[in-house]
Amino acid sequence: MTEGRPSGFDGHGPESPLDLGGIGPGEAASIVGRLSDGTMPALVDALAKAGNCVRPVRLVGRSATVDLRTGEILSSFYSADEPLGALYKPCGNRREAVCASCSRVYARDTYELISTGLNGGKGVPATVSTNPLLFVTLTAPSFGLVHGVRDGEEQCHPRTRLAWCPHGRRLACWARHDGDDPRVGAPLCADCYDAPSAVIWQWHAPELWRRFTIALRRRLAAELGVRESDLAQHARLEYAKVAEFQARGVVHFHALVRLDGSEGPGSPAPTTASGLRRCVLEAAAVVRCTAPPVDRTDVERVLRFGAQTDVRIVREGGAVADQITSEQVAAYLAKYSTKSTGVDPRRPLHHLAALMTTCRTLAARALDGCPFGCEERIADRRARRCGNCARHPYALLGRWAAMLGFRGHFSTKSRRYSVTLGALRRARRRFHALLADVRRQLDKLDVRELEEQLMAADEETTLVIGSWSYEGTGWPRAGDKALADAAASRAREYAKWRAEQRTIDKQRA
Ligand SMILES: [Zn+2]
Ligand SMILES: [Zn+2]
Ligand SMILES: [Zn+2]
Ligand SMILES: [Zn+2]
Structure with a gap:
């Protein structure tokens, strides 16, 4: 095994400066300005506090933390005392294309949320790992032939006999497209492609998903031989799902579907993953939604999912099936939760x-x-x-x-799947407050029962009262954003390097 650092990360410290290769003269001048007027340390401090967000929200005002039991003011905070004279709050955007740092926090939280639903932890019982679990992909139907990336470098739409559409276009393509090819997802004939139906399908896709969950409960009740209204006394279905845009501009749903017993997460399920899989396939095949016509010249459409419903068994219940591991599934869903959505307005395909x-x-x-x-x-x-x-x-x-007409949420989960994003954010807030306390008192952080403390749902005993006004969005000078970008990508490389080191350590052990 080769020793040393993998490419892409050459360590921290004064010997490894930030990569500022791509910045323009205006940005460079503004960085030099910060260095010469002595405000650079203040910026570095503000960047660290905002987690290297590239377009933070700028707030001015003050707040006080009050102990609810005694009324005592525990601490006060003035934005004027902050290094740059304002409070910089991370934008919190989910999309990687908007803010790399904030989207990483979101992806990490989504990963935690999904993996606690798989393996337990953070208040979810560890026995959830014995509940049957499926990875389900529901697709959109076809609205016409489109260019696509084929498995094993096959040709796009090879035809031995030439076929022509009514518009005189050849319905064949012998190219071997790769993923970056802008033709991927484009119709072979734009005039033949049923774009109105594609958009109307997308408009109703959230309703189609909702009906799928109802149909699934109905099938499951039948499978268990119980009345639908009594299903909760026998089983509970929990899911986490993400919507992913395909190259042709319609969404697919990817979902983890877990079957719990009547007592909720971790209680024994009344049937196997194979039984649940049968129910999912049947429900996906029968679910329909009638879309009303757009106007008097339009027709009513009966909408359904595409034929390629894919249902993989992640866990049969207890044992892990060998095709995909739960970590892969959690990472996969977390990755899709930060992907860009819809159309890039600057250069739409x-x-x-x-x-x-x-x-x-x-x-x-x-x-x-x-x-x-x-x-x-x-x-x-x-x-x-x-x-x-x-x-x-x-x-x-x-x-x-x-x-493109999709108005649903990009990632959702049922209430009892696992923890919530809100609880994870609250835990992070508590952790930072705790850390600040520890630093102030030069104390050691007590890690016993730390997770339990952070995830506790109990009432907060302190209240933060503040008066804040919004001053703007983004960093004040042109070079500041470039530094945020560079620091964020350094942090990303570091995280990747750490993960690689952990894998190496695991292999050695
Ligand atoms: Zn951000
Ligand atoms: Zn093609
Ligand atoms: Zn045509
Ligand atoms: Zn009107």
Whole structure:
């Protein structure tokens, strides 16, 4: 085995400066400015406190922490005392393309949330690892032929006999596309592609998922031979799901589905993973949703999931099935939770831009002829609709054009799947407060029962009263963001290096 550091990370300390290779002259001048006017240490401090967020929220004001039992003021905080004269709060954005640092925090929390639902911990009983568990992918149906990446470097759409569409286009493609090819996901013929149905399917996808969960409960009750209304006395279904945009611009749902007994997480399940898998496949195949027509010239559509429903058994119940490990599954779902969503407005791919236009066109058709001119304001997020238009099922479709009509959440879970993101954030807040206390009192951190303390759902005994006003978003000078970017990518490399070291240590052990 080779010793030393893997490529991409050359350690910390004064010998390993930040990589500022890509910055412009304005940014460089502003960094030099910070160095010469002596405000660099203050910036470094603020960057660390904001976790290297690239576009933090700037707040000014003050707050006091009050002990609820005694009314005593435990501490006060003034933003004017902060190094840069304001409080910089991380933006907390989930999307990697918006803020690399905050999206990593989100991905870590999502990973924790998913893996505690798999293996227990943080208040979830460890016996959840004996409950049957599936990894389910529900797809969108086909709306026409699109270019795609094929397994094993197969050709895209090879045809031995030439086929032509009614628009005179050849319905074949002998290319071997890779994932970066901008043609991937684009229709072979844009005129043949049923873009309106794709958008309308997406608009109803959250409802389709909701109906799937109802159908699944119904199938499970039948499998167990109990009445649907009595199901809770025998079994509980918990899930964590993410929506992932495909290259063609429609979402797939990936979900972990766990079967618990009547006592909730960790109690013995009444059937096996194979039994549950049968129920999922049946439910996915039968679920339907009727979409009303957009206008009088349109048709009603009966929507369903695509035929490629994929259900893998992660755990049969007790034993781990060997195809995929639970860590892989948690990492996979966490990764999708931070992926960019919808369309990059700066450089939309042609076929995705066409779907955005379809969203707006359908919304305009839906509100066409309104005496109050609602259809002229379809893309305006703030504009109100008249009473009549507000009731139209497609009234808001234009507002969701950038999401290609998907208005659902990108990651959701059922209440009793595991811990919540809120509880994880509260735990982090408590940890930082504890750490500050320890530092102030030059004390040692007591790690016994630390997790229990941090995750406790009990009432807070202190109250923070404050008066804050929003001053703006982002760092004050041009070079500050470049430093945040560089520091964030250094932290990322370090985390990767640490993970690699841990793997090496594990292999040696
Ligand atoms: Zn951020
Ligand atoms: Zn192709
Ligand atoms: Zn055609
Ligand atoms: Zn109207």
